[in-house]
Amino acid sequence: MGGVRGFRLAALVLAGVFLPAMAAADSFESLMGDPYGTDGAPAFTYATPDEVISQDPIFGRVDRLVYPVQGMPALVEPGGEIELRVLSSQPESLRKLWEWRVNLATASEMEGYTEPVGAQAAQRYTLITTNIRYDYNFGGYRVIVQVPEDVPYDTYHLEVDTFRFSDVQPNAVGVRPADGDTFRMVVMSDAQYGDPDVDADAAWVGRRSFEFDDDTVQAEMLERQWADDLPFLSPDLVLSTGNLIYGLGPNSENREVLDLLARSRVNMFSVPGSHDGQANVQSADTWSTDGLEFYAQTIGPLYYSFAYHGMRFLGANSMDGNPYRRSAEKLTVLDLGGLSLEDAIAALVDGDFGGLIDSLFVTRSRVENSGGFIAEVQQDWMDADLAAGDESGLPTVVFMHHDPRGPFTPNEPYGPFSGVVVEDEESAALADAMGLEKATGDFDNDEAWNYESEAYDSRDNDGIADETPTDNTGLDVLRRLVEADVSWVFMGHTHRDSHDVFESGQEITDADGVGTGVIADQQMHFVHTTTLAGETRGEGDYFGYRLIDVVDGEITSVDFAEGLGSVPGGNIDVTAVNNDGTDANASVTVRNWLPRPIRGQIVLNLPRSESGYRIVGNTGEEIPIDRIGVGANDETVLYAWVEIPAGVSLGEFPSDDPTLRTFSAEVLTANSAPTADFEIVDNGDQTYTFVARDLDDPEGDEIARVDWRVSDGQNLAGSEVLWLFSSDLEEEVRLLVTDSHGARRVYQTTAGENLPNILNHKEKDDDDCEGCSMAANGADARPDWFVVAALILAAGLLRRKTR
Numbered sequence: 001m002g003g004v005r006g007f008r009l010a011a012l013v014l015a016g017v018f019l020p021a022m023a024a025a026d027s028f029e030s031l032m033g034d035p036y037g038t039d040g041a042p043a044f045t046y047a048t049p050d051e052v053i054s055q056d057p058i059f060g061r062v063d064r065l066v067y068p069v070q071g072m073p074a075l076v077e078p079g080g081e082i083e084l085r086v087l088s089s090q091p092e093s094l095r096k097l098w099e100w101r102v103n104l105a106t107a108s109e110m111e112g113y114t115e116p117v118g119a120q121a122a123q124r125y126t127l128i129t130t131n132i133r134y135d136y137n138f139g140g141y142r143v144i145v146q147v148p149e150d151v152p153y154d155t156y157h158l159e160v161d162t163f164r165f166s167d168v169q170p171n172a173v174g175v176r177p178a179d180g181d182t183f184r185m186v187v188m189s190d191a192q193y194g195d196p197d198v199d200a201d202a203a204w205v206g207r208r209s210f211e212f213d214d215d216t217v218q219a220e221m222l223e224r225q226w227a228d229d230l231p232f233l234s235p236d237l238v239l240s241t242g243n244l245i246y247g248l249g250p251n252s253e254n255r256e257v258l259d260l261l262a263r264s265r266v267n268m269f270s271v272p273g274s275h276d277g278q279a280n281v282q283s284a285d286t287w288s289t290d291g292l293e294f295y296a297q298t299i300g301p302l303y304y305s306f307a308y309h310g311m312r313f314l315g316a317n318s319m320d321g322n323p324y325r326r327s328a329e330k331l332t333v334l335d336l337g338g339l340s341l342e343d344a345i346a347a348l349v350d351g352d353f354g355g356l357i358d359s360l361f362v363t364r365s366r367v368e369n370s371g372g373f374i375a376e377v378q379q380d381w382m383d384a385d386l387a388a389g390d391e392s393g394l395p396t397v398v399f400m401h402h403d404p405r406g407p408f409t410p411n412e413p414y415g416p417f418s419g420v421v422v423e424d425e426e427s428a429a430l431a432d433a434m435g436l437e438k439a440t441g442d443f444d445n446d447e448a449w450n451y452e453s454e455a456y457d458s459r460d461n462d463g464i465a466d467e468t469p470t471d472n473t474g475l476d477v478l479r480r481l482v483e484a485d486v487s488w489v490f491m492g493h494t495h496r497d498s499h500d501v502f503e504s505g506q507e508i509t510d511a512d513g514v515g516t517g518v519i520a521d522q523q524m525h526f527v528h529t530t531t532l533a534g535e536t537r538g539e540g541d542y543f544g545y546r547l548i549d550v551v552d553g554e555i556t557s558v559d560f561a562e563g564l565g566s567v568p569g570g571n572i573d574v575t576a577v578n579n580d581g582t583d584a585n586a587s588v589t590v591r592n593w594l595p596r597p598i599r600g601q602i603v604l605n606l607p608r609s610e611s612g613y614r615i616v617g618n619t620g621e622e623i624p625i626d627r628i629g630v631g632a633n634d635e636t637v638l639y640a641w642v643e644i645p646a647g648v649s650l651g652e653f654p655s656d657d658p659t660l661r662t663f664s665a666e667v668l669t670a671n672s673a674p675t676a677d678f679e680i681v682d683n684g685d686q687t688y689t690f691v692a693r694d695l696d697d698p699e700g701d702e703i704a705r706v707d708w709r710v711s712d713g714q715n716l717a718g719s720e721v722l723w724l725f726s727s728d729l730e731e732e733v734r735l736l737v738t739d740s741h742g743a744r745r746v747y748q749t750t751a752g753e754n755l756p757n758i759l760n761h762k763e764k765d766d767d768d769c770e771g772c773s774m775a776a777n778g779a780d781a782r783p784d785w786f787v788v789a790a791l792i793l794a795a796g797l798l799r800r801k802t803r
Helices: 214-233 250-262 291-298 341-349 356-360 376-392 425-433 473-483 784-799
Strands: 011-014 028-031 065-067 074-076 081-087 101-105 124-126 128-135 140-146 154-161 166-175 183-188 237-240 268-270 279-283 286-290 304-308 311-315 327-334 361-367 396-399 408-410 420-422 449-451 488-491 498-502 507-509 515-519 524-528 544-551 554-557 572-577 587-592 598-606 613-617 627-630 636-644 659-667 675-682 687-696 703-710 715-717 720-724 731-739 744-751
Touching: 028 376, 065 166, 074 081, 081 154, 166 250, 183 214, 214 250, 214 544, 214 572, 214 598, 237 311, 250 291, 268 311, 279 291, 286 291, 304 376, 311 376, 327 425, 341 425, 376 473, 420 425, 449 473, 473 515, 498 507, 572 598, 587 598, 587 636, 598 613, 598 659, 613 636, 627 703, 627 731, 636 659, 675 731, 675 744, 687 703, 687 731, 703 720, 715 720
Parallel strands: 074 166, 183 237, 237 268, 279 327, 311 396, 327 420, 396 488, 408 449, 488 524
Antiparallel strands: 011 720, 028 304, 065 081, 081 140, 101 124, 101 154, 128 140, 154 166, 183 544, 279 286, 304 311, 327 361, 498 524, 507 515, 544 554, 572 587, 587 659, 598 636, 613 659, 627 636, 675 687, 687 720, 703 715, 703 731, 731 744
């Protein structure tokens, strides 16, 4: 790390006496054993378990930084705080604030990560470290950092840099609006990256089908949805209900699918699914991989809860239990793939193998028990977490992979397996002709929920044995949800949409309509989401995700259109031109292949302008600017919500281009940047107060932003801010004042040892200093009460009790 250039203890925004420096903390509530649970296990050691049974090495993306991470990010408002959890065995080595440098970045320069898809300007913002303490319970540091007020709403990589180590988590922080209980979320499931059964011609509702081979179809499908659809739809959060990977090669599959996510701008809250959690047997009592170990060290925690805008979310691991009940085997499947038996045999007899073997033999994965199960430790945690939710008064939304309503099937002991799987009579005949041993057994992996049968107990000491279809962990979970007044449960696993609603007093049934014996105490919704990119299960099934609006703390709708529960994925195309912050002619074009209008957000990155901009659509209308951001390099960032008309009628495919709209920036000619006066006051305690006043706009426009830039890397926002400074290095200070059109005026000065002797700038042109005056410790200095208030505020942050 570079030389120490100043305490980043605080860049605190003050208004009146002092305002939102005590801004809300991030969304974190509970994680695994902390603070709930009875097992006493440290909660944040999931990334480095004491005993790893996987024989295969784990590449491990979760390292030092264990919260927030890619699979459990932090949602925070501008000016809010995040409490980082960082593993370290050296409790005394990193106790000083300046030893921690923490950044948010839209593009990371660290090895392994590339600039996100979409030609936006790369941004990096330095967070303000306000408190550090070592937690001996989990063996690491709790570091409180504050997000500067000027950071635009977006999804960011989180970078932690100390003189002992560096770490990065892609898409680990979402900077989101601070007000209201109205927001947008997405529920997605079953990406199943690496699934060999994906049909390249699976039904796309609206957009033309794919025309390339299976090796690239999944990456293309996921990239279209994650890099185009979701950034345009701009959800505040994304819930993933499991099966990011297929499980044949956890290292490669996890690495590739997470790199796809890292290049998008998605805040994904994820839980494991049946493929994520499978344990691949190597020999008796030996495991080549335990999927839950790979998941924890690569993606994040197995279960947790968080709160956001008047609602709590509980993510459960329904692929729980020891590896014996999650055991899996790599299968060799013989599949003619449409080739006739005679042609296949003839080709083999003639020695014309030429790729035929690769097309005949497909590797798949079998999970002995692929249904849901939740062990006692997690059940205890759920009890405590649901009770905390009840006490908070906030409604709780539950998301997990499996359906706790069943149907219920027994666990079966794992047995030896050999031979080639044949799926039809012709494949069996070809296996006989080739002299291959044929496998026997049930390879169905569509179980909904498993119970510990009398013949098999997967864990002797978990208190769960000899369950029945009417007494099992699924029903235990279901009863908990009813008692906790949970109204919404989101799930995956089935690869198709469904939405079952039960009214108060009604018996809850499983997906087949069989009663569970559990009576709803409130209206309850059980929602399944189709697959993002895995194998589709029936004619008319399609890839996609749920788009859900929450209005005033209530989920208003989960269905996209008539006959379409999910949004058919990949039907939104976003193309940006000149959108890197250097060209005033930036534009964004959005194409909509969907059968209904779609509302989303565009972002234009533009150079600073003293006259500002407007946004114009290709149909001639002016688009209202929703909000204005200031880039790290003084770019103007314009955000606007737009609506794109339906591109196709329901059930039809377009023959030509779909509906499109282009939105372009235009420089205004009859608008001027606002003006201001400012001073910098020495408070006499290594703190300085930056004050902007006499703010005025020639046209009477609203002053949208007041920002400060200091050459030590601090970015501050607000008309009065407190800056702590600890070195005698020269620092450049700039004041940026922006109106509602993005017109910005910049005032600049250089500070050295005589920092308080700063000119009060009105517009300063070259050597002209008309209207300048000196502000030191004389009449223009801030009064003593302001110094006292600033010191109390800074000291309060240091003493602030942390979770």
